[in-house]
Each structure stands twice: as structure tokens, then as C-alpha cells.
Amino acid sequence: xxxxxxxxxxxxxxxxxxxxxxxxxxxxxxxxxxxxxxxxxxxxxxxxxxxxxxxxxxxxxxxxxxxxxxxxxxxxxxxxxxxxxxxxxxxxxxxxxxxxxxxxxxxxxxxxxxxxxxxxxxxxxxxxxxxxxxxxxxxxxxxxxxxxxxxxxxxxxxxxxxxxxxxxxxxxxxxxxxx
Amino acid sequence: xxxxxxxxxxxxxxxxxxxxxxxxxxxxxxxxxxxxxxxxxxxxxxxxxxxxxxxxxxxxxxxxxxxxxxxxxxxxxxxxxxxxxxxxxxxxxxxxxxxxxxxxxxxxxxxxxxxxxxxxxxxxxxxxxxxxxxxxxxxxxxxxxxxxxxxxxxxxxxxxxxxxxxxxxxxxxxxxxxxxxxxxxxxxxxxxxxxxxxxxxxxxxxxxxxxxxxxxxxxxxxxxxxxxxxxxxxxxxxxxxxxxxxxxxxxxxxxxxxxxxxxxxxxxxxxxxxxxxxxxxxxxxxxxxxxxxxxxxxxxxxxxxxxxxxxxxxxxxxxxxxxxxxxxxxxxxxxxxxxxxxxxxxxxxxxxxxxxxxx
Numbered sequence: 001x002x003x004x005x006x007x008x009x010x011x012x013x014x015x016x017x018x019x020x021x022x023x024x025x026x027x028x029x030x031x032x033x034x035x036x037x038x039x040x041x042x043x044x045x046x047x048x049x050x051x052x053x054x055x056x057x058x059x060x061x062x063x064x065x066x067x068x069x070x071x072x073x074x075x076x077x078x079x080x081x082x083x084x085x086x087x088x089x090x091x092x093x094x095x096x097x098x099x100x101x102x103x104x105x106x107x108x109x110x111x112x113x114x115x116x117x118x119x120x121x122x123x124x125x126x127x128x129x130x131x132x133x134x135x136x137x138x139x140x141x142x143x144x145x146x147x148x149x150x151x152x153x154x155x156x157x158x159x160x161x162x163x164x165x166x167x168x169x170x171x172x173x174x175x176x177x178x179x
Numbered sequence: 180x181x182x183x184x185x186x187x188x189x190x191x192x193x194x195x196x197x198x199x200x201x202x203x204x205x206x207x208x209x210x211x212x213x214x215x216x217x218x219x220x221x222x223x224x225x226x227x228x229x230x231x232x233x234x235x236x237x238x239x240x241x242x243x244x245x246x247x248x249x250x251x252x253x254x255x256x257x258x259x260x261x262x263x264x265x266x267x268x269x270x271x272x273x274x275x276x277x278x279x280x281x282x283x284x285x286x287x288x289x290x291x292x293x294x295x296x297x298x299x300x301x302x303x304x305x306x307x308x309x310x311x312x313x314x315x316x317x318x319x320x321x322x323x324x325x326x327x328x329x330x331x332x333x334x335x336x337x338x339x340x341x342x343x344x345x346x347x348x349x350x351x352x353x354x355x356x357x358x359x360x361x362x363x364x365x366x367x368x369x370x371x372x373x374x375x376x377x378x379x380x381x382x383x384x385x386x387x388x389x390x391x392x393x394x395x396x397x398x399x400x401x402x403x404x405x406x407x408x409x410x411x412x413x414x415x416x417x418x419x420x421x422x423x424x425x426x427x428x429x430x431x432x433x434x435x436x437x438x439x440x441x442x443x444x445x446x447x448x449x450x451x452x453x454x455x456x457x458x459x460x461x462x463x464x465x466x467x468x469x470x471x472x473x474x475x476x477x478x479x480x481x482x483x484x485x486x487x488x489x490x491x492x493x494x495x496x497x498x499x500x501x502x503x504x505x506x507x508x509x510x511x512x513x514x515x516x517x518x519x520x521x522x523x524x525x526x527x528x529x530x531x532x533x534x535x536x537x538x
Contacts, residue, residue, distance in 0.1 A: 020184075020355070023184055023355060024184050027182055027184050027357045032357070033184070033356065033357060034354060034355070034356050035184070035354060035355040035356070036350065036353070036354040037353060037354070039210065039293075039349070039353050040292075040293055040294065059356075059447075060447050060448075060450035060451040060453075060454055060527075061447050061448040061450065061451035061526075061527045062350070062354055062356075062444075062447065063350075063448055063451075063524060063526055063527065065451075065526040065527045065528035065529075066528065
């Protein structure tokens with residue numbers, strides 16, 4: 001099985017990190033993964049996106065034409081990438097920054113006020129962790145256990161309260177994803 | 180060893196250090212800056228030397244000096260920076276010294292842009308610097324292969340006393356994939372490598388014997404002597420052409436109706452298109468040259484199955500490998516090219532559409 005994801009949003013929203021943690025957790029579970037960021041003169045407030053592929057087979061192209069899953073944290077990301085989601089695929093979007101949503105009826109759409117929820121949990125910065133949670137809850141593309149282990153390792157014992165907040169965001173996301 | 184998720188730029192730097200590289204000279208440029216940053220961080224930890232030169236010209240001449248001392252030395256840059264190194268590369272080839280040069284290609288010509296491209300194929304495989312010389316050119320298509328090629332490049336450079344280039348691109352430099360590293364060479368093994376070079380390189384003359392004096396030079400003012408020297412180098416290149424041809428066959432079979440040829444990251448995008456069309460019952464093969472010099476001409480010729488009616492070359496340039504493919508195909512079937520330039524990367528969907536037009 002191969003799952004192709006695109007995560008897109010404003011620079012600074014942590015979209016590259018969504019892909020990075022999914023790839024890392026996928027690798028820990030023995031899968032083939034690739035992580036390809038948009039790079040260049042991008043800056044905070046500009047747009048950023050990352051293609052992530054998680055597969056049981058060798059990965060051919062790291063560039064994704066037709067994503068199985070699109071995570072859109074702002075409206076421009078929906079305009080740019082939603083038309084190419086594979087029929088039957090999944091769109092996860094942040095209603096706080098996507099006022100016009102998406103008109104497609106041949107895909108599975110999950111939306112939530114992700115900025116508001118992240119703030120409730122404790123900080124807008126955990127918005128990307130919330131997104132990771134929604135992906136896990138909806139698709140089980142990687143397991144929560146692998147994600148928790150990787151995140152814990154990544155934080156390396158620094159600022160345990162921050163780790164806790166991130167894990168809380170993922171768990172909340174899983175709830176939303178499971179619907 | 181467990182796999183690590185790493186950017187290509189960092190993976191190749193780590194692999195080079197493990198392969199015994201203890202000298203690295205470079206000047207920063209996007210999209211390979213993580214490579215120089217990694218070296219800046221890690222070289223001091225292995226008692227190696229990292230030096231950010233004042234220019235690419237300076238860096239390659241530092242490489243020339245270190246290579247003359249028989250040490251494993253490397254430099255890296257991206258397209259415009261590699262152009263600046265070309266004079267030095269020609270000198271290193273002329274003086275028959277081992278060195279490794281990494282080019283993480285970006286869009287050109289000129290300063291171009293910083294997005295991935297394959298526009299330096301001509302420069303790497305047909306010359307770039309002046310005079311009759313060749314580079315052995317390795318073209319990775321994955322982060323793992325990029326890393327593996329670091330040690331291969333040093334082995335080849337030592338074996339043939341010739342500079343070796345790893346021709347990657349910005350996509351490979353920036354993307355992360357799992358990578359597994361070889362065990363690092365010990366200090367003893369690195370010292371042993373150095374000793375193996377003592378019959379030609381500059382080393383401390385412990386016994387004071389004048390015959391241990393070695394001259395490192397690319398100047399030969401007597402034409403008859405230079406002719407002899409170039410012929411000697413070309414005899415070496417004939418050996419390389421015999422021994423070092425490497426390529427990957429993908430989905431090659433007698434049912435193939437199209438044969439694709441692509442190298443580096445472009446080949447992966449072509450593979451996705453081939454896989455997609457396979458589901459629709461269309462049989463398409465791919466030859467991926469792993470070393471782009473020496474070139475696998477015979478492999479291209481042999482891969483043309485009985486039903487192949489079209490050879491299709493895909494590159495992120497204007498068709499720089501096309502001539503090489505045509506030499507391999509030798510008129511047997513028509514050869515077509517399609518590519519993207521300027522740092523624009525084609526998608527699997529675009530390649531698929533191009534291939535579908537052939538049926």
C-alpha cells in the first residue's frame with residue numbers, strides 16, 4: 001500500500017513538520033518513506049508545502065501529482081491542491097483560515113477550527129500536531145504509539161510540559177479524525 | 180545500524196566522513212548549504228579540517244593541494260559554483276590526483292535559480308574544464324544512493340587517480356529519506372589508505388632518499404611529452420569505460436512498447452508514470468544510467484525489445500543526454516525527448532500523459 005500526502009499552509013504554521021513526523025514514524029514502523037519540501041525564497045507568511053510518501057513498496061517519485069490525503073491549513077492551499085486529490089481521497093482543512101472550504105463531493109472532507117482548538121489546548125503552535133492527530137485518527141497511516149515514541153525522542157527530555165501539550169493535541173486530533 | 184531519516188545533503192556529508200574524508204573545502208551555495216553546514220559541524224569532531232574558502236576557485240585549489248598529499252579530500256557546490264571550480268578540476272585531472280566533487284544542481288544558465296535541474300550533464304560528462312580529460316560521474320536517484328556514492332567515489336578516485344563527480348540535484352539535496360550508513364573507517368584504516376599512495380603523493384621523506392621526491396604538476400611544456408602524458412591518461416579512461424559502467428533496468432521485458440531513458444531524480448518520476456500505465460496494461464521499460472560517464476551505451480541498445488517502437492528520453496534540461504542515448508540506439512528506433520527547464524520539475528502525471536501519446 002502506498003499513501004501520498006501533501007501538507008500545505010502559510011510558512012510558520014509547521015506544515016513541513018507534519019510531513020517530517022509522519023515520515024519519521026512511518027520509517028520507525030519499517031515502511032519506505034520520502035519527504036520533499038518546497039524550498040526557496042519562502043518565509044514566514046509565504047506559502048509552504050511538503051510531499052510525503054509512506055509505502056510498503058519502494059517509492060518511485062517523491063513528487064506527488066494526485067495526493068491520497070491533503071492537509072490544507074489555509075485557503076490558497078485548497079485552491080492549489082484540492083482539485084488533484086484522488087477521487088475517494090481525503091481533505092483535512094482548517095476552517096479558521098479556509099473560509100470558502102472545498103466544493104468537491106467525491107472526496108472525504110474533514111474540517112475543524114484548528115487554530116481555535118490549538119489555542120484551547122494551550123498554544124497555536126500545536127496546530128500541526130492536531131493535524132497529525134486527525135490524519136492518524138482518520139487513516140491509521142502510522143500508529144499513535146510510533147508517533148508518541150518519535151516525538152518523545154525528538155524532544156529529548158527537554159521541556160516535558162511542551163511534549164505533553166503536543167501529545168494532547170495529537171490525541172485531540174485522533175478524536176476528530178475518528179469522527 | 181538503524182535507518183536515519185536525513186536530507187540528501189547531510190547524508191552524503193556523513194557518508195564522506197565515514198569513508199575517510201578528513202579534508203573538506205567549500206563555499207556556501209543553495210541548494211547544497213546543508214552539506215557545508217554538516218561538514219562545519221562534524222569535521223572538528225573527527226579531527227578533520229573544515230575550511231570555508233573565500234571562493235569556489237580557492238576551494239578547488241585547496242582540494243588540489245590536499246589531493247597532492249594523498250589525502251581523501253572533497254568539495255561540493257551547486258551549478259554556478261561548480262563552473263568556477265572547472266579550471267581546478269582540469270588541473271587535478273591533468274595531475275592525475277584523486278578527489279571528490281559534489282554538484283547539487285540548480286537551474287541555469289548563469290546564476291539561474293535555486294530549484295532542482297539537470298542542466299550540468301554536458302559540463303560533467305563532456306568536459307567543463309579545458310583539455311582532454313574525463314571525470315567519472317555518478318548520478319544518484321535516492322538519498323541512500325547519494326550516501327553510498329560517497330565511499331564509491333573515493334574508491335574510484337583512488338583506484339584511477341582521477342577526480343570523481345557526484346552529480347545530484349536540489350531535490351535530492353533537500354529531500355529526506357531513510358538512510359543506512361556503512362561503518363566508519365578507523366583512524367588506522369585511513370592512515371593505511373594514505374600509505375598506499377606513497378609512491379606518487381607528497382609525504383614526509385623519512386629516509387631522505389631523493390628518489391622519493393614526487394612532483395605534482397599539470398604543466399608539460401614539451402609537446403611530445405604532453406602527448407605521451409595525455410595518451411597515458413586516455414589509456415586509463417579506456418580501462419574505466421571497460422570496468423565502471425553501471426545502470427539500472429526497470430520493468431524491462433520483451434513486451435515493452437516504449438523504452439524510457441532517464442537519470443537521477445528524473446528517473447524516479449518516470450518510474451511512477453510507468454507503474455501507473457502498467458495498471459492500464461501498458462508495458463514500458465526504463466534504463467537508468469547510474470554512472471553517466473562512462474555511459475551504458477550497450478545497455479541502452481540491448482534494452483530495446485522486439486516490440487519497442489519508441490525510445491523516450493526524459494530529463495530536467497533541454498536534452499543533454501539525448502545524444503548519448505542516440506549513440507546507444509544507433510538508429511534502430513526513433514528517439515524522442517521531453518523535459519522541463521529552469522528549475523521546473525515535471526510531475527508523474529505529465530510524464531504519463533507524454534507516454535500515453537505514444538500509444
